[in-house]
Amino acid sequence: MIPELGNFALALACCIAATQAVLLLLGAQGREVRLMAMAPGLAFGQLIAIGASFAALAWSNAVSDFSVRNVAEFSQSQAPLFYKVTGTWGNHDGSILLWCLVLAICGAAVGAFGSNLPASLRARVIGVLGAVAAGFLLFALTASNPFTRIWPPPMQGQGMNPLLQDPALAIHPPILYLGYVGFSVPFAFAIAALLEGRIDAAWGRWVRPWALTSWCFLTAGIALGSWWAYYDLGWGGFWFWDPVENSSLLPWLTGTALIHSAIVVEKRESLKTWTVLLAIVTFSLSLSGTFLTRSGILNSVHAFAVAPTRGLFILALLGLVMVPSLLLFALRAPVLAPAGLFAVLSREGAIVLNNILLCSIAAVVFTGTLYPPFAALLAGEQLSVGAPFFNSTVLPLAVPLVLAMSIGPALSWKRAELFPAFLRLWWAALAAAAVGIVAALGWHGLAALGFAGAAWLILGALADIAQRIRLFRIRFSESFARLAGLPLGAIGAAVAHAGLGVTIAGIAGMTLASQRVVFLHPGQSTDFAGYRWTLQSLDRVPGPDFVSRVASLEASRNGRTVAVLHPADRKFPVQGTAVTDTAIRTNLLVDLYSALGNVRNGGAEVRLRYDPLAPWIWLGAVVMALGGGLSLADRRLRVGAPARRGARVPV
Amino acid sequence: MERVGILRRPLLLMPLGAAVVGGIGFVELLMRAEEGRYNPHTVPNLMVGHAVPPFSVGAAPPGTGFSTADLQHLAKPVLVNFFASWCVPCHAEAPLLMQLKAEGVPIWGIDYADTEPALGRFLAADGNPFARLGGDPKGEAAIAWGISGVPESFLIDRSGIIRWHLGDPLSPAIVSAQLIPLVRKYG
Numbered sequence: 001m002i003p004e005l006g007n008f009a010l011a012l013a014c015c016i017a018a019t020q021a022v023l024l025l026l027g028a029q030g031r032e033v034r035l036m037a038m039a040p041g042l043a044f045g046q047l048i049a050i051g052a053s054f055a056a057l058a059w060s061n062a063v064s065d066f067s068v069r070n071v072a073e074f075s076q077s078q079a080p081l082f083y084k085v086t087g088t089w090g091n092h093d094g095s096i097l098l099w100c101l102v103l104a105i106c107g108a109a110v111g112a113f114g115s116n117l118p119a120s121l122r123a124r125v126i127g128v129l130g131a132v133a134a135g136f137l138l139f140a141l142t143a144s145n146p147f148t149r150i151w152p153p154p155m156q157g158q159g160m161n162p163l164l165q166d167p168a169l170a171i172h173p174p175i176l177y178l179g180y181v182g183f184s185v186p187f188a189f190a191i192a193a194l195l196e197g198r199i200d201a202a203w204g205r206w207v208r209p210w211a212l213t214s215w216c217f218l219t220a221g222i223a224l225g226s227w228w229a230y231y232d233l234g235w236g237g238f239w240f241w242d243p244v245e246n247s248s249l250l251p252w253l254t255g256t257a258l259i260h261s262a263i264v265v266e267k268r269e270s271l272k273t274w275t276v277l278l279a280i281v282t283f284s285l286s287l288s289g290t291f292l293t294r295s296g297i298l299n300s301v302h303a304f305a306v307a308p309t310r311g312l313f314i315l316a317l318l319g320l321v322m323v324p325s326l327l328l329f330a331l332r333a334p335v336l337a338p339a340g341l342f343a344v345l346s347r348e349g350a351i352v353l354n355n356i357l358l359c360s361i362a363a364v365v366f367t368g369t370l371y372p373p374f375a376a377l378l379a380g381e382q383l384s385v386g387a388p389f390f391n392s393t394v395l396p397l398a399v400p401l402v403l404a405m406s407i408g409p410a411l412s413w414k415r416a417e418l419f420p421a422f423l424r425l426w427w428a429a430l431a432a433a434a435v436g437i438v439a440a441l442g443w444h445g446l447a448a449l450g451f452a453g454a455a456w457l458i459l460g461a462l463a464d465i466a467q468r469i470r471l472f473r474i475r476f477s478e479s480f481a482r483l484a485g486l487p488l489g490a491i492g493a494a495v496a497h498a499g500l501g502v503t504i505a506g507i508a509g510m511t512l513a514s515q516r517v518v519f520l521h522p523g524q525s526t527d528f529a530g531y532r533w534t535l536q537s538l539d540r541v542p543g544p545d546f547v548s549r550v551a552s553l554e555a556s557r558n559g560r561t562v563a564v565l566h567p568a569d570r571k572f573p574v575q576g577t578a579v580t581d582t583a584i585r586t587n588l589l590v591d592l593y594s595a596l597g598n599v600r601n602g603g604a605e606v607r608l609r610y611d612p613l614a615p616w617i618w619l620g621a622v623v624m625a626l627g628g629g630l631s632l633a634d635r636r637l638r639v640g641a642p643a644r645r646g647a648r649v650p651v
Numbered sequence: 652m653e654r655v656g657i658l659r660r661p662l663l664l665m666p667l668g669a670a671v672v673g674g675i676g677f678v679e680l681l682m683r684a685e686e687g688r689y690n691p692h693t694v695p696n697l698m699v700g701h702a703v704p705p706f707s708v709g710a711a712p713p714g715t716g717f718s719t720a721d722l723q724h725l726a727k728p729v730l731v732n733f734f735a736s737w738c739v740p741c742h743a744e745a746p747l748l749m750q751l752k753a754e755g756v757p758i759w760g761i762d763y764a765d766t767e768p769a770l771g772r773f774l775a776a777d778g779n780p781f782a783r784l785g786g787d788p789k790g791e792a793a794i795a796w797g798i799s800g801v802p803e804s805f806l807i808d809r810s811g812i813i814r815w816h817l818g819d820p821l822s823p824a825i826v827s828a829q830l831i832p833l834v835r836k837y838g
Contacts, residue, residue, distance in 0.1 A: 277666060284670070297680055308685040315681065319674055326667035333663050370673075373680055376689055 003068050006056025007147040010097075013049035013104065014137035016042060020107075020130025028123040028195070036123035040111030043126050046133060047108040054101045057146050058088045067153035070094060070146040076157040078545040079165070086170035092294060092310070093146035095173060099290070100140055102174070102181040103133045110185060110210075117206060124192035125185070132184055135317050143313045165579075168228040172221060176248065179218025180286040183255060185210035186262075187283035190276040191325055194332040199276070204266030207279070209632055211259045216628035218252050223621030230614070231584060238510065238617050241390040243298035246369040247289035253362040254282040257355040259628075264348050267413060271348070272336040274355070280329060284322050285362075290314065297373055343415040350408030357401040364393045402453040402504070405497055406460025410467070424467050428459035443512055450508025457501030461494040488634030496627025503620025509613025521603035529610035531555045531562065531592065538604055546570040546579075551596050551604055553583070567596040567606065586615050687817065687825030698797055698805070698813045706795040707785075711762045711770055714784020721783070722759075723811035728837040730756055730830070731805040732781075733793065735763045736773035738801045740820040745777035747821050752780040756834055759783045763793050763801050806830065808837040 020042040027035025057070070061084050066072040074091040075084055089098040107129040114122045140146075189207040193199045225248070226238045239245060258278040264271045292298050295311025342348040368385045375381045406428065410421035436452030466472075468490060469482040518526045518533075525534035536552040550568040554561055565583035572578070582595040591614040597605030683689035698704065707718030722729065732748065734741040748758055760781035762770050765788065787793055796805070799818060806815035815833050817825065 273663075281666070295677075295681065297677065297684065308681045311681045311684075312678070315674065315677055322670045322674075323667065326670055330660070330663040330667055334660070373689075374676060377676055377680055377683075 002056050003060050003065065003147045003149065006053045006060070007145070009049045009053035009056065010137065010141055010145075010147070013046050013053060013100070014134060014141055016046040016049055017104075017130045017134035017137055020046060021127050021134055024123040024127030024130065025195075028120045028127065028192075031120065033119065036119045039119075039123045039126040040108075040114075042130065043104075043107040043111035046130070047104040050097075050101050050104045050137070054088070054097055057094060057097060058085050060147075061085060061088045064157065065153075066155070066157050067149050067151065068146070069148045069150045072150060072154050072157050074158070076545070080544065083165045083170065089173050090170075093140070093144040095177075096136065096140050096144050097146055098174065099177055099181060100133060100136050102177045103129065103136065103184055106182060106185050107133065110188075114206075121189075121192055121196060121203075121206075124195055125188040128188035128191045129184060132188075132321060135320055139313060139317055143310065166228065166232050168224055168232060172224045172228060175217055175224060176221030179214050179216075179221045180248075180251065180289060182210065182214025182217055183251060183279075183283045183286050185214070186258060186279040187325070190279035191328065193276060193336075194328050197332060197335045199265065199272045199336050201266050201269055204262050204264075204269075204275070207275075208259065208262045208266060211255065211262060211279070212628050212632050215252070215255045215259050216625040216632070218248070218255060219621055219625045219628065222248050222252060223618050223625075227618045231582060238507075238614070241365075241368070241387045243369050244289075244293050246365050247285075247292045249365060250362050250369075251282050251285040251289065253358050253365070254278055254285060257358040257362075258282055260351045260354055264351050268342060268348055270342060271352070271355075273333045276333065276336065277329060278355075280322075280325050284318070284325075287318050287321060292369075298369065342413070345411065345418065346416045347408060347411045347413045349416075350404055350411055353404050354401065354408060357397055357404070361394055361397045361401070364397065365390065368393070399449070399453070402457060402500075405500070406456055406463070409460075409464045409493065409497070424463050425460060428456060428463045431459055432456035439508075447508045447511045450504055450511065454501045454505035454508060457504065458498045461498035461501070464494050464497075465491065489631040492627045492629070492631030492634065494627070495630055496624045499620045499623030499625075499627055501620070502616050502623055503618075506613045506616030506618075506620055509616065510611060513609060513611040513614070515607065515609040517597065517605060517607050519603055519605050521601075524603075526608075528608050531557050531610075533594075533606075533608055535604065535606065536564070538599065538602070541568075543570065546572045548581075549596065549599055551594075551606065553594050553606060555585070555592050563592055565592065565594045567594045569596050569599075588615050588619075589613065591615060685824055686828040687819070687822060688828070690819060699816050701813055703807060703811050703813060704795045704797075706792045708761050708787050708792050709785060711765075711784050711786030712767060713774075713779070714760070714762075714781060714786070716785035717759060717783050719811075722807050725807065725809045725811070727755075727757055728809060728814070728834050729782075729807045730758045730834075731761065731796075731807060732758055733761045733763050733787075733796070733798050733801050733803045735765045735801045736769040737765065741802045742773075742777055744802050744820040745780065747823065747826065748780035749778050751826065751830075752782075756830075757782040760785070761792055762786045763798075764788060764790055806833055806837070 020039075023035050024039050024042070026032070027038070057068075060068045060071050061075055062081060064071065064075060064077045064084065066075075070091065070093050074094075075087050079087070087094075089095045107126055110122065110125055110129065114125070117125070186207050189203070189210065193203055222245075225245070229240070230238045258275065261271045261275045261278055265275050294314055295307060297311060368389050371385050372383055375383055406425060407421055410424045412420075432452045432455040435455040436448045439451040440448035465483070465486070468486055469479040471479050514529055516526075516528050518528075520526065520533075520535040522535050522537050525532055527533075532555070534554045534556070536554055539550050539552075541548050541550050548568045548570040550566050553565045553567060555563045555565065563585035565585055567583040568581040570579045570581060580595055582593060584594070585592045589612070591609070591611040593609035593611055593614075595607040597607055599605075680689055703719050703722045705719050707716065709716045722731075730751065734744070752758055758780050760783070762784065765786065767786075770786070785792075796803075802820050804817045804821060805813050808814045814837055815829065817829075819825075821830070
């Protein structure tokens with residue numbers, strides 16, 4: 001009964017979304033005030049319907065209703081309740097439903113927080129979101145309906161992938177989706193602006209919080225996935241330039257460009273066409289990320305099965321979103337005349353440079369990711385593009401980007417002088433160079449470049465704040481008062497830039513990592529990276545739906561125990577698979593990392609790693625997202641201030 | 652207000668053009684994937700075009716085994732199929748093999764890393780499509796043929812040259828689009 005209600009709610013959501021698209025877009029075109037006023041109501045209605053549908057699927061998973069095909073294929077009764085519920089989105093059909101739910105949340109959020117928008121813009125934004133939602137809901141209903149029943153129901157489910165039974169992975173998809181799907185709102189704003197035929201400073205101010213929110217979630221989502229690969233999968237690295245990883249990095253890169261170019265629209269009414277294109281491209285890349293992973297067209301460690309039929313469906317959907325919007329862009333973009341002119345050397349100029357570099361990196365990653373399938377298509381060659389290509393092409397573009405990141409905020413709008421910027425930043429440059437030289441003497445060139453870049457970003461961010469509060473030039477108490485009065489947006493930007501510096505420091509630290517694989521019997525020990533590693537014991541421990549083998553590995557330095565690590569592997573008899581649980585001890589400066597390999601003859605193969613600064617990679621991402629959150633807090637205050645509602649449409 | 656340069660309009664159409672071209676490419680890739688002509692996961696097998704490698708597989712009841720010499724002078728092209736009783740895709744592939752057998756395609760099976768009782772249960776459950784059958788318990792033949800997993804299939808022409816390789820389970824689309832035309836060509 002519950003699954004049927006879920007199915008019905010899904011169909012209802014699809015109808016509401018279609019209504020939303022037709023009525024609101026027509027209403028806005030014809031300036032029908034009553035139709036436009038329905039926008040929030042329809043958006044909330046869609047959210048309630050899809051929410052009910054999602055709840056029904058989660059319920060079916062929670063009670064292990066194996067007559068639902070989706071539950072029977074991907075769940076099992078012994079799994080802990082938490083993972084039964086999170087397993088709802090751990091498979092294709094369920095994750096499409098989650099996608100639709102997040103899209104509906106975005107629409108409802110525009111309805112809830114968009115009361116200061118002009119009625120026609122709000123109606124168009126929600127209408128465009130409805131059109132996208134209608135497509136995906138139709139896809140969920142017809143091609144990947146999670147509520148299909150099977151008869152007779154099996155006694156037991158086929159079990160969920162043990163890899164998915166992990167807290168980080170349980171929340172990774174929802175957060176990533178909030179980021180991916182969140183970019184549907186800037187996209188909808190872009191389409192609405194093209195339909196309205198006008199973009200002004202206010203548009204930039206409205207679109208920026210949405211882009212920033214999505215960017216924060218995407219940053220956190222990507223970091224979480226990378227953290228999971230490092231800590232749980234025991235891959236021993238944080239980024240593999242895998243197609244699926246790249247497909248999440250692409251919208252992040254263009255999204256980062258978007259949140260910067262939208263500032264120029266807001267402050268200077270320039271870069272309008274470009275910003276609109278970025279909004280469309282970012283959402284399109286988010287969608288293609290889904291397509292590329294789900295169709296299995298790329299060779300990836302994420303090992304999705306090749307599913308041509310499903311791929312064609314998603315591709316058609318992608319075409320339905322992208323072709324009309326890019327056509328609209330080509331037709332209407334000339335109407336968006338730029339207002340503010342600016343010199344090359346200015347804050348705007350720096351942001352243009354940032355956009356060019358970010359988009360170049362995106363283009364390089366895009367090319368590398370899609371080269372193998374297209375080489376197969378055009379030249380019939382089977383080849384793969386790996387980390388060496390990406391490292392050697394992204395690095396030369398990242399260096400000027402990092403260099404410009406600290407200089408940009410030191411330039412003034414419209415027309416800037418280099419000398420004042422130099423006065424602000426000379427000490428940061430000097431310190432970064434010193435860090436680089438010390439690192440180059442101690443380690444190698446690549447690490448030196450990384451540490452110098454990290455120091456430059458962090459100190460550059462500090463210099464920016466120091467300048468704003470006139471540190472050391474007025475009394476300290478006055479500086480402090482200025483700090484408290486600084487707009488959160490300025491602090492947020494500095495924090496986010498410093499966050500990237502922290503991440504870069506972590507990556508530079510990882511280039512100094514070392515590893516060793518040894519075979520130890522209980523009682524034996526080995527010396528590695530300045531520590532003595534002793535295998536104390538090797539035990540079998542039964543779990544609820546698995547059997548695990550746990551090693552106790554002591555790491556000691558100068559006779560003093562630093563850590564006892566418990567790397568393990570878990571065998572799941574129902575699924576016939578095994579999972580490795582790495583054990584990592586961190587003091588935030590160094591990770592001691594151990595993973596259990598083959599166990600034979602009473603001994604075990606252990607993989608040991610010494611990863612300096614590894615946690616900083618993810619710490620930096622958290623700081624970046626935090627910086628985004630800080631600017632967001634600022635934005636929201638300012639967005640509410642000038643009430644422009646009804647300025648153009650009399651109610 | 653509307654100052655559109657001659658160059659601007661084509662420039663603005665470029666994103667659309669790129670998306671359309673990319674989309675067409677992906678449709679083509681997906682169509683090829685459907686027919687088995689494109690698979691991002693396969694490792695190309697370098698044996699195609701060469702003679703059957705030196706190997707021999709022992710008895711695996713009811714099969715009596717075979718070796719390189721048996722594959723050198725054939726009356727009809729032979730499909731050599733590596734499989735195992737513990738391999739789920741092999742079970743899934745079995746009905747298609749039975750259908751090929753009914754259509755008169757001789758299939759020679761090599762049972763990879765398996766035991767006799769398990770093989771017996773496999774054949775009892777899924778039927779025996781194999782004209783000849785051998786066991787490769789230690790995986791020596793698998794190394795000689797250069798397979799990367801089971802199931803994998805090879806088509807051998809009448810003079811013992813490997814003409815076709817598939818590193819995946821057979822599917823009806825692959826059989827009709829690739830295998831059957833080759834069987835006819837070399838038949």
